[in-house]
Amino acid sequence: xxxxxxxxxxxxxxxxxxxxxxxxxLMPLTLSVEEGEVFGCLxxxxxxxxxxxxxxxxxxxxxxxxxxILGRPLGDIEVKRHIGYLxxxxxxxxxxxxxxxxxxxxxxxxxxxxxxxxxxxxxxxxVGMSDAARTQLRxxxxxxxxxxxxxxxxxxxxxxxxxxxPMSGLDPIGRREVRDLVQQLNxxxxxxxxxxxxxxxxxxxxxxxxxxxxxELKGVGVVADLLREKLGEVxxxxxxxxxxxxLSSLGALCHATGDVVRALLPERSxxxxxxxxxxxxxxxxxxxxxxxxxxxxxxxxxxxxxPTKPNEVKA
Amino acid sequence: MTGRLWAIAYNTxxxxxRDRVLYNLVLFALLIVGASIIFGxxxxxxNRIVLINLGLTxxxxxxxxxxxxxxxxLVSKEIDKKTLYTVLAARPVRRREFIAxxxxxxxxxxxxNALLMSVxxxxxxxxxxxxxxxxxxxxxxxxxxxxxxxVLITALALLFSTFSTPVFSSIFAFAIFAIGSFAEDLRSFAxxxxxxxxxxISTAAYMVPNFxxxxxxSQVAHGTPVEPKLILLNSLYVLxxxxxxxxxSVWIFERRNLK
Amino acid sequence: xxxxxxxxxxxxxLALLLGASTLLVRQIDxxxxxxxxxxxxxxxxxxxxxxxxxxxxxLLADVYWTRVVQYFGExxxxxxxxxxxxxxxxxxxxxxDPKLLPAYHFGSVFLAQKPPEGAGDPQAAARLVEKxxxxxxxxxxxxxxxxxxxxxxxxxxxxxxxxxxxxxxVPGALPWMHVMAAAxxxxxxxxxxxxxxxxxxxxxxxxxxxxxNAISRLRCLRVDTEVKLLQDRVEVFMQKSGHKPASWQELxxxxxxxxxxxxxxxxxxxxxxGRVQVAQxxxxxxxxxxxxPGEEAGDLPTxxxxxxxxxx
Numbered sequence: 001x002x003x004x005x006x007x008x009x010x011x012x013x014x015x016x017x018x019x020x021x022x023x024x025x026l027m028p029l030t031l032s033v034e035e036g037e038v039f040g041c042l043x044x045x046x047x048x049x050x051x052x053x054x055x056x057x058x059x060x061x062x063x064x065x066x067x068x069i070l071g072r073p074l075g076d077i078e079v080k081r082h083i084g085y086l087x088x089x090x091x092x093x094x095x096x097x098x099x100x101x102x103x104x105x106x107x108x109x110x111x112x113x114x115x116x117x118x119x120x121x122x123x124x125x126x127v128g129m130s131d132a133a134r135t136q137l138r139x140x141x142x143x144x145x146x147x148x149x150x151x152x153x154x155x156x157x158x159x160x161x162x163x164x165x166p167m168s169g170l171d172p173i174g175r176r177e178v179r180d181l182v183q184q185l186n187x188x189x190x191x192x193x194x195x196x197x198x199x200x201x202x203x204x205x206x207x208x209x210x211x212x213x214x215x216e217l218k219g220v221g222v223v224a225d226l227l228r229e230k231l232g233e234v235x236x237x238x239x240x241x242x243x244x245x246x247l248s249s250l251g252a253l254c255h256a257t258g259d260v261v262r263a264l265l266p267e268r269s270x271x272x273x274x275x276x277x278x279x280x281x282x283x284x285x286x287x288x289x290x291x292x293x294x295x296x297x298x299x300x301x302x303x304x305x306x307p308t309k310p311n312e313v314k315a
Numbered sequence: 316m317t318g319r320l321w322a323i324a325y326n327t328x329x330x331x332x333r334d335r336v337l338y339n340l341v342l343f344a345l346l347i348v349g350a351s352i353i354f355g356x357x358x359x360x361x362n363r364i365v366l367i368n369l370g371l372t373x374x375x376x377x378x379x380x381x382x383x384x385x386x387x388x389l390v391s392k393e394i395d396k397k398t399l400y401t402v403l404a405a406r407p408v409r410r411r412e413f414i415a416x417x418x419x420x421x422x423x424x425x426x427x428n429a430l431l432m433s434v435x436x437x438x439x440x441x442x443x444x445x446x447x448x449x450x451x452x453x454x455x456x457x458x459x460x461x462x463x464x465x466v467l468i469t470a471l472a473l474l475f476s477t478f479s480t481p482v483f484s485s486i487f488a489f490a491i492f493a494i495g496s497f498a499e500d501l502r503s504f505a506x507x508x509x510x511x512x513x514x515x516i517s518t519a520a521y522m523v524p525n526f527x528x529x530x531x532x533s534q535v536a537h538g539t540p541v542e543p544k545l546i547l548l549n550s551l552y553v554l555x556x557x558x559x560x561x562x563x564s565v566w567i568f569e570r571r572n573l574k
Numbered sequence: 575x576x577x578x579x580x581x582x583x584x585x586x587x588l589a590l591l592l593g594a595s596t597l598l599v600r601q602i603d604x605x606x607x608x609x610x611x612x613x614x615x616x617x618x619x620x621x622x623x624x625x626x627x628x629x630x631x632x633l634l635a636d637v638y639w640t641r642v643v644q645y646f647g648e649x650x651x652x653x654x655x656x657x658x659x660x661x662x663x664x665x666x667x668x669x670x671d672p673k674l675l676p677a678y679h680f681g682s683v684f685l686a687q688k689p690p691e692g693a694g695d696p697q698a699a700a701r702l703v704e705k706x707x708x709x710x711x712x713x714x715x716x717x718x719x720x721x722x723x724x725x726x727x728x729x730x731x732x733x734x735x736x737x738x739x740x741x742x743x744v745p746g747a748l749p750w751m752h753v754m755a756a757a758x759x760x761x762x763x764x765x766x767x768x769x770x771x772x773x774x775x776x777x778x779x780x781x782x783x784x785x786x787n788a789i790s791r792l793r794c795l796r797v798d799t800e801v802k803l804l805q806d807r808v809e810v811f812m813q814k815s816g817h818k819p820a821s822w823q824e825l826x827x828x829x830x831x832x833x834x835x836x837x838x839x840x841x842x843x844x845x846x847x848g849r850v851q852v853a854q855x856x857x858x859x860x861x862x863x864x865x866x867p868g869e870e871a872g873d874l875p876t877x878x879x880x881x882x883x884x885x886x
Binding site: 054057058059060061077078080081083084085086087089090091092093095096104105107108109110149152153158162 | 318319322323326329330333334396397398400401402403404405406407408409570572573574
């Protein structure tokens with residue numbers, strides 16, 4: 001079953017109280033997210049990622065189109081027990097301590113009183129906040145708030161997680177921890193849908209990605225497939241500038257820094273190149289297959305459209 | 316549903332209690348109660364009259380200020396700071412439950428408020444009158460009416476904050492309190508007008524919250540008892556009017572896009 | 575998104591609740607009744623209130639002025655004999671806004687006139703108007719208010735003449751002020767002078783209540799005039815026939831009248847034991863003639879001198 005099924009979901013805003021000018025937050029979007037997958041929503045700022053999440057969560061109402069979450073239509077209240085949400089740059093009731101906050105949220109989500117305490121503590125330890133559990137939130141750093149945010153999203157053990165920029169505000173160690181956590185949660189069978197503009201995170205975590213720009217869906221694909229596309233190139237690093245001439249004639253692109261040369265060549269040319277290196281008595285340092293990155297796919301989809309111009313629509 | 320309602324109400328109450336601004340205002344009010352004992356030192360009867368007038372007016376005005384500022388914070392601040400998103404988005408909480416819970420939480424806060432200030436007030440009355448008499452029962456009525464004022468203005472502050480920024484919401488709330496305090500005169504004025512003006516002013520005069528009828532301070536200061544019928548009518552009125560205001564709030568809030 | 579059903583429910587509920595609240599407000603207003611105005615008696619000093627009004631005294635004056643009119647209207651409608659709070663209300667109004675001329679005009683008449691047409695306190699009225707004159711030296715109309723009080727209520731035509739004279743000298747004053755001063759000094763016909771004064775007041779004033787009052791005064795003066803005329807004819811009849819007429823018919827047959835006389839209210843004048851009377855004295859609160867025997871004369875002096883005449 002699809003965890004999320006979006007059909008033609010659209011959001012059009014009026015730019016001002018009296019103006020007739022319309023702005024498209026999201027063009028009709030059709031997308032589905034399967035249960036148990038980790039789905040990444042990529043795009044620059046203003047692409048419509050947050051709008052999509054808000055439409056799904058009922059914070060904002062669609063101009064047209066429908067969607068279902070875990071099989072239930074938009075607006076269904078009970079299905080929310082099974083959803084966890086982390087907003088972008090979250091802000092919580094700072095007069096509460098971490099424990100009080102999570103207890104409050106768990107209560108609202110309908111977690112049974114007997115289980116609440118245990119679940120709260122478990123959530124806090126999973127995000128590494130057990131020590132600061134009884135400190136008031138107003139004293140927390142941005143990174144700590146982000147962790148608390150993730151904790152409140154998982155405390156009630158939801159089946160589906162919707163995370164808006166979950167890595168923001170975290171240092172590299174923190175980001176690594178969140179990546180690991182997402183993977184763990186996925187292994188537990190949870191579906192994770194997150195939006196980000198950091199492509200390397202998506203690359204490591206996601207099963208599938210969608211690319212959005214200026215409110216429009218530019219492409220959807222399985223990550224493994226996308227990365228495989230660019231396979232077929234190899235990078236050879238060696239020392240011995242004398243071999244450059246022959247390698248270039250074989251079709252390799254060479255870049256020399258002093259005596260160390262980096263050569264890019266198609267995979268089928270690897271054998272002749274290695275032979276040429278031996279012949280020229282160059283010293284081989286490394287041979288590495290070139291992996292495509294998500295960035296390539298992304299840039300290709302987004303193209304040369306400038307992401308900084310507002311996506312206005314003539315009404 | 317009641318579980319969630321209570322959770323939201325209690326959270327609101329807890330937030331208000333941990334807000335230090337609240338304590339400052341309560342303290343201020345009590346100071347005025349104390350000060351009025353000194354002001355009235357002219358004669359014994361005047362003493363009591365001044366204490367009651369000044370004391371109850373202070374409790375009323377400071378309470379209104381508190382009610383407005385916390386009331387505005389109920390929704391405006393939550394939207395501003397986005398604390399509301401995690402509550403509404405990923406929890407089985409209906410928007411109307413949210414509004415109702417918030418309102419209840421604030422009414423709880425203000426009741427505790429009023430009680431605290433009354434304790435100080437009655438202590439002062441006790442000191443000045445050297446004992447409590449039958450006339451002091453009327454003081455309880457006056458305080459009850461003041462509490463009704465709080466409930467009314469809170470609902471209105473909540474209404475304004477569902478669609479307006481914190482700054483404008485406070486302005487509207489203070490303005491409507493001022494106008495409502497002259498509601499009876501507005502109705503007199505309406506009865507003297509003719510034609511279209513009569514219709515417009517009358518509508519306004521009846522729709523405006525009737526704060527005028529909730530102010531029995533000078534009456535009580537001079538020992539004139541409050542008619543029991545008025546107590547019943549005012550209670551009913553606040554109940555009905557508050558329900559209307561909350562209905563409007565829920566209506567607006569449920570339609571609002573939370574960008 | 576809220577369903578259409580939910581929204582209709584909200585709309586209906588809102589309408590219902592607001593309707594209920596309006597009904598409750600009407601009930602509350604009834605119960606509150608005089609309470610608001612009773613509070614006037616507690617206020618220690620208008621000057622204190624003025625200071626507390628923080629610069630909004632003009633607005634507050636308007637509020638109190640509304641209360642003046644409301645209070646008077648209610649009491650007058652109920653034909654009340656007590657207007658206890660009228661003076662404090664007017665004092666407060668004029669303290670908050672000393673230039674609110676309508677308040678002085680209103681107060682001059684309705685403080686002075688006897689109940690139920692007023693508070694019956696001409697001294698208070700005079701004080702109010704004199705305060706108004708001090709604060710508004712250019713308001714010539716206040717002088718005729720003062721003149722009226724001295725002449726008709728305090729029975730001091732000399733002071734009254736003086737007031738009209740002073741007023742006539744204020745720039746912008748209408749000529750009739752001077753005429754009034756002269757008439758009073760010359761002890762001209764009282765009824766005619768009064769008719770002249772009230773007619774001019776009626777022309778000059780814009781206040782609904784004052785207009786109504788002037789009209790009532792004029793009607794009563796017409797009654798006074800008519801009753802005198804009729805009484806004279808009755809005297810003639812009595813001299814001629816030697817007995818008191820039992821009905822108007824006798825006078826008509828005698829050629830002294832053309833038809834049965836009717837008062838301004840449309841009711842026939844009555845003849846009782848040779849005296850001309852109005853059918854319903856209540857309709858004419860200011861008449862001095864045509865009242866049933868035993869009722870004291872009104873405040874209008876007769877031609878014969880300035881002594882009230884008791885009609886037996």
